[in-house]
Amino acid sequence: MRGFRAVAAGVLWLSAVRPTLAQTLPQGPAEFAGGAVTVSGSVSVSFGSHDELAFFNYTDYEHNALRLVRIAVAGTWRIAPRLAVLTELRSEDGEQVVPYALYLRVRPFAHVPFDVQAGRIPPVFGAFARRSYRIDDNPLIGYPLAYQYLTSIRPDAIPGSADDLLLMRARGWRASYPVGSEDAQPGVPLVSAYRWDTGIEGNFASDRYDAAASVTTGTLSSPRTRDDNSRPQVAARIGWKPAFGLVIGASASHGEFLNGALEDRYRDVLGDHSYGQTAFGFDGEYSRDHWIVRTEWINSRWTLPRLGVPLIQQPLTATSAYVEGRYRVSPRWYVAARADTLTFSRVRGDRVFAGVPTTWDAPVKRLELGAGVYLQRNLTLRVSVQPNWRDGGRVRHRTFTSAQLAYWF
Amino acid sequence: MLACWPAGVVGRAAAGTIRGRVEVKTPIVAEAERPDVGALGMSSIREPLDRRRSVVYLETAPRAAFDAREEPHARMDQRNETFVPHVLAIVAGTTVDFPNDDRTYHNVFSLSKAKSFDLGRYATGKSKSVRFDHPGIVRVFCDIHSHMSAFILVFAHRYFAVTDDEGRYRLENVPPGSYTLTVWNETIRGDAPKRVVTIPEGGGDVDADFTIR
Numbered sequence: 001m002r003g004f005r006a007v008a009a010g011v012l013w014l015s016a017v018r019p020t021l022a023q024t025l026p027q028g029p030a031e032f033a034g035g036a037v038t039v040s041g042s043v044s045v046s047f048g049s050h051d052e053l054a055f056f057n058y059t060d061y062e063h064n065a066l067r068l069v070r071i072a073v074a075g076t077w078r079i080a081p082r083l084a085v086l087t088e089l090r091s092e093d094g095e096q097v098v099p100y101a102l103y104l105r106v107r108p109f110a111h112v113p114f115d116v117q118a119g120r121i122p123p124v125f126g127a128f129a130r131r132s133y134r135i136d137d138n139p140l141i142g143y144p145l146a147y148q149y150l151t152s153i154r155p156d157a158i159p160g161s162a163d164d165l166l167l168m169r170a171r172g173w174r175a176s177y178p179v180g181s182e183d184a185q186p187g188v189p190l191v192s193a194y195r196w197d198t199g200i201e202g203n204f205a206s207d208r209y210d211a212a213a214s215v216t217t218g219t220l221s222s223p224r225t226r227d228d229n230s231r232p233q234v235a236a237r238i239g240w241k242p243a244f245g246l247v248i249g250a251s252a253s254h255g256e257f258l259n260g261a262l263e264d265r266y267r268d269v270l271g272d273h274s275y276g277q278t279a280f281g282f283d284g285e286y287s288r289d290h291w292i293v294r295t296e297w298i299n300s301r302w303t304l305p306r307l308g309v310p311l312i313q314q315p316l317t318a319t320s321a322y323v324e325g326r327y328r329v330s331p332r333w334y335v336a337a338r339a340d341t342l343t344f345s346r347v348r349g350d351r352v353f354a355g356v357p358t359t360w361d362a363p364v365k366r367l368e369l370g371a372g373v374y375l376q377r378n379l380t381l382r383v384s385v386q387p388n389w390r391d392g393g394r395v396r397h398r399t400f401t402s403a404q405l406a407y408w409f
Numbered sequence: 410m411l412a413c414w415p416a417g418v419v420g421r422a423a424a425g426t427i428r429g430r431v432e433v434k435t436p437i438v439a440e441a442e443r444p445d446v447g448a449l450g451m452s453s454i455r456e457p458l459d460r461r462r463s464v465v466y467l468e469t470a471p472r473a474a475f476d477a478r479e480e481p482h483a484r485m486d487q488r489n490e491t492f493v494p495h496v497l498a499i500v501a502g503t504t505v506d507f508p509n510d511d512r513t514y515h516n517v518f519s520l521s522k523a524k525s526f527d528l529g530r531y532a533t534g535k536s537k538s539v540r541f542d543h544p545g546i547v548r549v550f551c552d553i554h555s556h557m558s559a560f561i562l563v564f565a566h567r568y569f570a571v572t573d574d575e576g577r578y579r580l581e582n583v584p585p586g587s588y589t590l591t592v593w594n595e596t597i598r599g600d601a602p603k604r605v606v607t608i609p610e611g612g613g614d615v616d617a618d619f620t621i622r
Contacts, residue, residue, distance in 0.1 A: 115450035133447035203449035289529035
């Protein structure tokens, strides 16, 4: 209740200062060098209840998605009509500036809508990770579970047995295992929306169809700037627009998940097998009038070494699905909601859970209800209520109230 | 700025014409598009945006300017992810049609005090309309394409003109009297250029040129 009051007070304060802000903030991107260089920026300030007990909203950078200050600057340098360099630099919670995106975009043939991008590139898999880069395209404050919630597995440390794995249920915010890195570190989400991978991709787009494929150094759940295991990830997505406003997509990816240092250290035990992440996804969007409805389904499978008894017999799978919608009530106001679920396959331990097959991580359900107001075209105030339920861990249910002021130019 | 009221005595004397040229020194550039780092490819190349288009109008207008007329219609297209025209000047009471000529969704909206509206998303070949009843400047945007913007200037009277490709304008049938002539251009920062012009009792042409830097 105290958190709710704080958010309400913040909203009232921001409403009061709106006229002043509206008079002074830039409306659009800045141009330099005769329009060849375009620079835009965005700032979002999210504030709400703490989450140090449950870690439902922690990201792989150990930030709380509902209590985050993000400053981003994006730029395009059009070297030639069909050649450009794009970048986005970000700082979260006042920490160091990181190049989240930095790549070259080339259109090889003038009259063919085929583009090649190389560098730290947007992911081709799914839909949300590309959308999340646009501050105004996430109708809510939180992220979908598949793109944010930290599962208990890590690329640099692995469980020695099924019991080791089950001990870390609901500990994705700080998981530790006996094999590999000895530090307790955050696990990985199914797909990271907070980091992009490095590599090359090609995209063909027509009015009704689009297809994209990429080769990158990391994996969906663990994107990397530098390759650490000498085995690339291959990902692809095809999209279809069967009717106006309707987009349907299907994605797949496969890449080596375990990091090279771990594989080298335990080469005798691990052998030359591939321990990878394989994922499939479907996404859909329908919009009309004042409605947008989006959905995604993602299934990810990680193959981990079978080291000790009780063995982890099968690859570990995680499946997540969400449906979100936004309705614009008036020119200034909108309401939005997202229903989200994340489930896991079962493993059988010995000492832990008394040998009863149990999901390897604790399933999570999340609902987020929100509303937003456009204080001006590029200045949005959002509020949301987000109840979470988890089938395991120290804290099994928590509801967060948060508000976000987002500005872009 | 655009709210006007009667000024001077309007008799049955011959009307005159105010004409001239507005020279805008601001260079013509493509409409700035936010760097879309999340896109998997290039966006289509659009026509350069002509920011030289200005609107010249009388700050105060003769009483006859407010006579009721039939409800006028105007049109602002959405074509190649651009609003065409970029600047539209209308008299209060005009209904503006917003047809979508593109092969993608658009969502025309405005949060302006003079007129706030949101037409939602509609497909190619469809059109929606908005009636503008109150004088003022209405900034029009697309909710999907952030680089799309346009201006609709709504006047309480009919003594206004949008400049042509060469910057020329012409206000006709202006009754004799003294008026303050003002220029609006989106590149103007600060006070708008103004001039006092007088149409003599016998009518005739009056020249008034402006330069915007």
